[in-house]
Amino acid sequence: MNFCNYVWKVLVCTSRGYGFNLSHTLGYSIIALQEMNLAYKYPIIFWDTANLIVDSGSMNLTDKILDDEEEIEIDEEKVEETYEESFFDEEDNNEDEDEGDEETKSIKKKLKNSSTDYGRIAAAIGKMKARGLKFALPDINKSSITFSPDIENNRILYGLRGIQRVGNQLIKDIFKNRPFTDIFDFMSKVKVNKTQMVSLIKAGVFDELYQKDNKTRYDIMNDYLLSVADQKKRITLQNMQMLATKGLIPEELNFEQRLFFFNKYLKKNKKDNDYYLDNIAFKFYTDNYGEKNLKNITVTADGGTAFINQGVWDSIYKKGMDPVRDWMKANQQEILSTLNNLLFNEIKQKYAEGNLSKWEMDSLSFYYHDHELAGLQTEAYDIVDYTQLKNNEIDKVFPDTKKGGDIILYKIYRIAGTVIDKDKNKSTVVLLTPTGVVNVKIWKNQFAKWDKQIFEKDTDGTKHVIEKSWFTRGNKLIITGIRRDDTFVPKKYKNTQYPLFEKILSLDSRGFITESTTERAGEEE
Numbered sequence: 001m002n003f004c005n006y007v008w009k010v011l012v013c014t015s016r017g018y019g020f021n022l023s024h025t026l027g028y029s030i031i032a033l034q035e036m037n038l039a040y041k042y043p044i045i046f047w048d049t050a051n052l053i054v055d056s057g058s059m060n061l062t063d064k065i066l067d068d069e070e071e072i073e074i075d076e077e078k079v080e081e082t083y084e085e086s087f088f089d090e091e092d093n094n095e096d097e098d099e100g101d102e103e104t105k106s107i108k109k110k111l112k113n114s115s116t117d118y119g120r121i122a123a124a125i126g127k128m129k130a131r132g133l134k135f136a137l138p139d140i141n142k143s144s145i146t147f148s149p150d151i152e153n154n155r156i157l158y159g160l161r162g163i164q165r166v167g168n169q170l171i172k173d174i175f176k177n178r179p180f181t182d183i184f185d186f187m188s189k190v191k192v193n194k195t196q197m198v199s200l201i202k203a204g205v206f207d208e209l210y211q212k213d214n215k216t217r218y219d220i221m222n223d224y225l226l227s228v229a230d231q232k233k234r235i236t237l238q239n240m241q242m243l244a245t246k247g248l249i250p251e252e253l254n255f256e257q258r259l260f261f262f263n264k265y266l267k268k269n270k271k272d273n274d275y276y277l278d279n280i281a282f283k284f285y286t287d288n289y290g291e292k293n294l295k296n297i298t299v300t301a302d303g304g305t306a307f308i309n310q311g312v313w314d315s316i317y318k319k320g321m322d323p324v325r326d327w328m329k330a331n332q333q334e335i336l337s338t339l340n341n342l343l344f345n346e347i348k349q350k351y352a353e354g355n356l357s358k359w360e361m362d363s364l365s366f367y368y369h370d371h372e373l374a375g376l377q378t379e380a381y382d383i384v385d386y387t388q389l390k391n392n393e394i395d396k397v398f399p400d401t402k403k404g405g406d407i408i409l410y411k412i413y414r415i416a417g418t419v420i421d422k423d424k425n426k427s428t429v430v431l432l433t434p435t436g437v438v439n440v441k442i443w444k445n446q447f448a449k450w451d452k453q454i455f456e457k458d459t460d461g462t463k464h465v466i467e468k469s470w471f472t473r474g475n476k477l478i479i480t481g482i483r484r485d486d487t488f489v490p491k492k493y494k495n496t497q498y499p500l501f502e503k504i505l506s507l508d509s510r511g512f513i514t515e516s517t518t519e520r521a522g523e524e525e
Contacts, residue, residue, distance in 0.1 A: 118365035119421030119430035137204035467521035
């Protein structure tokens with residue numbers, strides 16, 4: 001109170017102009033003193049982190065976890081089976097997408113309600129980066145729920161809740177079981193499924209644990225995928241189907257391969273102690289073994305049917321597969337190596353495609369490393385920097401001879417970036433370009449066309465998705481249009497040479513587009 005009286009008498013009463021009354025002076029003085037104390041005792045990185053938490057909307061996520069609210073229960077195996085790499089995609093934009101069992105619908109609803117606002121986070125990070133602030137990827141032993149200050153390195157640590165597929169319960173388990181020494185120590189302490197683990201690795205949470213070993217994030221991912229890939233230790237006839245489907249059976253064993261599948265087909269038609277040969281099986285048997293050992297032969301218009309004793313056939317089959325056993329025995333290590341490499345590459349292609357930048361977009365929805373389009377040859381495709389565009393820049397004005405007045409044509413530009421969020425209700429898309437975040441406002445009918453999922457019916461009447469929304473998080477788009485206030489509006493005129501939307505599918509090392517599309521699946525360009 002003495003200090004407050006001092007402030008009042010020395011700083012306020014001595015002023016000859018406008019002054020606060022006593023109640024205002026007391027309140028604001030205490031706040032000012034608190035801020036001075038915080039500024040003196042804590043580095044500015046705390047203030048910057050607090051601003052980032054507020055700007056990104058992360059405070060709500062922190063409150064939910066700290067309040068110990070009821071955890072969303074999701075069958076992870078069901079999610080992984082149904083969505084795999086699209087765990088948080090919210091592609092429910094037409095009635096067809098509501099198809100599926102009740103459990104799948106429930107999962108989609110829960111994921112939607114618990115998802116993170118990545119567009120807001122990316123915009124907040126972009127704002128802070130423009131001010132020169134340093135960021136660090138999330139750390140499994142150091143990161144908090146949301147952004148936190150790394151005082152020693154004067155940077156802001158990304159929070160665990162901002163990682164895709166990482167929910168409240170997993171965060172609690174991580175906090176409870178810290179510290180971790182490597183990924184295997186982590187997996188021994190924390191229950192985590194494959195998609196969650198892949199997302200954590202992509203986000204870089206284990207990078208620091210392996211610095212002393214000079215292991216890269218690619219090495220960490222390879223170690224993990226090797227541990228979960230179906231690696232074989234020995235090759236036997238039990239692996240015959242896998243070897244066949246992967247094309248690893250040599251040409252000289254083509255008959256034995258056919259024999260293997262014939263045996264599987266035959267065993268589906270066992271009757272008592274006999275195998276029943278239908279028209280298909282009868283033809284294969286008689287073509288290769290004649291009618292020897294067959295009984296109850298019936299000639300039909302399609303060929304014939306018959307029976308063969310189970311023990312007799314099993315002896316024929318066992319002898320017939322001897323060449324395969326000999327081949328496996330003589331080439332065991334070579335076959336093992338080839339098969340295991342194939343199995344590893346399949347799981348790697350499924351879960352770990354792309355470079356570090358793509359991984360960070362997959363898991364964090366922002367780029368710690370260079371933007372995936374940073375090296376794009378923008379001049380070759382007439383792509384410009386959105387931040388340099390003028391608002392409603394006029395290209396031509398000419399009189400309207402029919403209605404009077406003037407017809408205004410605006411200058412058309414192209415921008416390119418990665419989709420990080422969308423709002424169906426507002427028909428908007430958040431695009432992360434190499435120079436910052438852009439809000440794209442799309443006409444409702446346009447939005448519906450490019451946002452819908454495209455299905456294809458199988459012969460049995462079931463549907464499967466052949467193309468997701470173009471506004472799915474992670475898609476790289478080139479958009480043609482104009483800048484209007486703080487948004488970019490897709491727009492083109494009759495003579496505009498470019499389409500409204502172009503999806504980039506691949507780039508070469510020089511930054512040239514090697515594959516792209518301007519039409520939805522099933523439509524001709």
